[in-house]
Amino acid sequence: MAAPADSADDPSHGDGLIPARMLVVACGALAREVLALKALNGLDHVDLACLPAQLHNSPQDIPAAVRATIRANRDKYRRIAVAYADCGTGGYLDRVLAEEGVSRIPGAHCYAFFAGPESFQALEEERLGSFYLTDFLARHFRTMVIEPLGLDRHPELREVYFAHYTRLVYLAQTDDPALDKAARAAAAELGLPFEKRSTGYGLLGDFLTAAA
Missing domain, CATH: 3.40.50 (Rossmann fold)
Structure with missing residues (x-):
């Protein structure tokens, strides 16, 4: 090197x-x-x-x-x-x-630093019970959500786990039709209304350039 x-x-x-x-x-x-x-x-x-x-x-x-x-x-x-x-x-x-x-990087989770703290807080106040996806989670929804929760083996548990969720919000880092389709499919699988918010990389870019 x-x-x-x-x-x-x-x-x-x-x-x-x-x-x-x-x-x-x-x-x-x-x-x-x-x-x-x-x-x-x-x-x-x-x-x-x-x-x-x-x-x-x-x-x-x-x-x-x-x-x-x-x-x-x-x-x-x-x-x-x-x-x-x-x-x-x-x-x-x-x-x-x-x-x-x-x-x-500051924040409670990646949803907050991708959306930005104020925008994420507004999302939370806009409607209680939001389930969030990022590009990564849209891409790996089955291995990161469905399988760990056992929904592949016991789909009836969906009503238990997601009874109090009111929507799925896809916080998109990129404009990728394939990921849009995957996120919509995830919302359908959970039985939740779908929304997309384009965030880009949020605070992650500022954090990396400042640290570097």
């Missing part, structure tokens, strides 16, 4: 670190978005380490997994940032990051 021009005479700075390189520790559900933003903004010095998106099914495991990834890479990078929101950890992820001296 080539060193930046301003450190070519001393590529390791004598300490084994990669000069000026940054690592983003991200949820696997954000991999496409982070890579797209890297290309869009010319962030060639930013590397990506993704943790399994399935951790969202056991959010209590996220902080330890993030800590382990930070510690495994601390000696290789001068900067590390975390592309996770709180994601159901009840504040424990923030405590871990404070101990490790690493920052994360």
Whole structure:
């Protein structure tokens, strides 16, 4: 891996670190978005380490997994940032990051940082009981929603799990007809009215460029 021009005479700075390189520790559900933003903004010095998106099914495991990834890479990078929101950890992820001296993208979950906090709050106040999809969830609806909830084996549980939901809102990062179709199919499978809101990458782009 080539060193930046301003450190070519001393590529390791004598300490084994990669000069000026940054690592983003991200949820696997954000991999496409982070890579797209890297290309869009010319962030060639930013590397990506993704943790399994399935951790969202056991959010209590996220902080330890993030800590382990930070510690495994601390000696290789001068900067590390975390592309996770709180994601159901009840504040424990923030405590871990404070101990490790690493920052994360603000927000309770990816829906909020994609939509933006004010827009997401408006969505919540507009109608109670919204079920949200992102591009990732539209693409992997069966493996991330249907199968973990056991709805593939017991479809009758749909009425139990989704009795109090009033709509499915697709927060779209891209304009992709195939994903639109998948999101509409997901709404139909859950028996919910469908709405689409185009968010783009929301706060994720600002977070990456500021951290880099």
